[in-house]
Amino acid sequence: MSCHAHEHGYSMVRLDFFILTGNHRVSMADTPSRGAVEEMISFYSRFDPATYLSDLESACRRQDGRSHKQLRPLKLLQGILQKSTAGSSLAKIGETKVLAGVSLQVGQPGEDSPEKGEIGVEVNLLPLCHPKFSSIQAQQEESKALENFVQSVLLRCNVVRREDLCIVEGRHVWKLNVDLQCLSHDGSLADACVLSALLALADVTLPVTIVGTDEKVVILHGFHADMLLGDLSLAEEEKIPTRLRIAVDCETGQLCTLQKLGGVSMASEHLDSAVALCGARQKQFLLERDLRQDKS
């Protein structure tokens, strides 16, 4: 994107802001710095979210300076809690941080699947990571939804072959407890949860067998309010009700899970470009993973 377009995007927003605030305009230099503009846009977005959204559509930059489909940088760390977990990892998407720890348990298999192990997912959202989780209802509401989503991605997409978790058929199987602890919440939590869970599972070495996470899955939030935004930050999540969760297979690029939650209807071409956008996260993920493997 050219520098000119960048300037254009900001000046549109700035103009409206001045109109809205009338005479109470903030004294600004003619060419405001990026930080100052960011601050101003954040005020403005709270002041009049509806206009903000319609402006966002025509402007080419978002609050944090990204373009519509630009993702935030992804950082992955593996094997960081070696003392207490069988597998662990930290996923960082921008300022969102999720720590995953896998612990092992031996248990009895269910009657209908005597040769299959189990995977349990638990998401912990404490008021530490964001003040909105200060009540237990708020915590549970979001964590249950995330748990279900992560679990469905892990189980339905065969991330782990559950047959590998069998010790003695019908009697003893491994149960993998995946605990996801959110450390800092700045949007796209589901994305960070899935990625850190995947990486933590890949880090697990069972006493006898190595858990094969051969089919890696990558997920991405595409979002929509008549335009498509990739990887929403928390401020944006609060304003944009429509969200799209897509999981694709990391190796083959096949679609694994697709959810559209709430909000307005969307055109099918947006769906196509949302799926295509997953490729960007997929690349980030593969790059980070390979980087890590090179190190070790």
Place this chain on the structure above:
Amino acid sequence: MYNCYTPRVATKTQVSTLQTNSEIQAQRKKDDTGPSPARSESFRMDGRAYNQLRPVFIDLNTVSHASGSAYLEMEHTKVLVAVYGPKARQDVEFSDEGKLICDFRYSPFALRARRPTGKEKGGREGGREGGGGGGGGPQRDEERAASRTVSQALEASVQLAKLPKSVVEVFVLVLQTDGGEVGAAISCASLALAEAGIELFGLVASCEVVAFTPSEGKREWRVRVDPTAAEEGGEEGGREGGKEGGVVGLALMPVSGEVTQVWQKGRLDTRGSERALEMAADGARMVHALMRKRLLTYMEQEGGGEGGWGGLGEMTRDDRAMRAQDEKHPESVDGDVK
């Protein structure tokens, strides 16, 4: 060292007063001349000197939406603290003084054996002490006890009289424990409070010490600063077969020399206890030096230049004047930070 928080590799800081190997050896020789020839007094399982801390790594401003946050790591013990507030107090109509609330929690995978969180047990028992903004899930007993220890250690350091009608919430999350997590939480929380710009009398540094007798019946005490979990308990022969002993923790405000909290687990006689407390105070001073150093480099990086406070970006002039005042707090209170 594998660092939990940042992709940066942790700087290994040798915190001991004994810096070089030759000095450590000289110290060991000195110890060997003591009454117990069997094992040098400074022998430790991980090769540290008896008064040497584990490598400490500190990171500030790690939780994006918090007023202040800090992450502290002592090898395998990893603690994250976020501070929210000061905000309006809900539990009483008016109060002259501010209130400090602490919520100490272990993450489900913090300990070796995974423990179910409150959610699985269902129901809410008790919740957090104090008013504030309603707690998370139910705390376990040891978490509640640790919450109290941490909040008492910090209360004395916060200028609560300057925060009428408000409450400051301190959330502690232990990511992994290998001994000394309560002490680490206190030091870390104090850093987070300073980073949040809350006025303090000084930084509180904390250190734990294990003291034990080498053999039964003997009344000579051996102390080890900053013990790992193995050294703390009898587990895995941590106390070198010693029968009697205990862990002493001390929270100290080195600037004013005030002790804000002391706790002890296990059996010690007065002499052992005294020695342990002296050691702990020395340890706390070492921790304090590290905390201060990190806070100062952080200020230079983030708060000093045009970069803005905590990465907020460039600010308007009024803003900058206001922040500059904020920045002064930790410096002006913490007498020798300059």
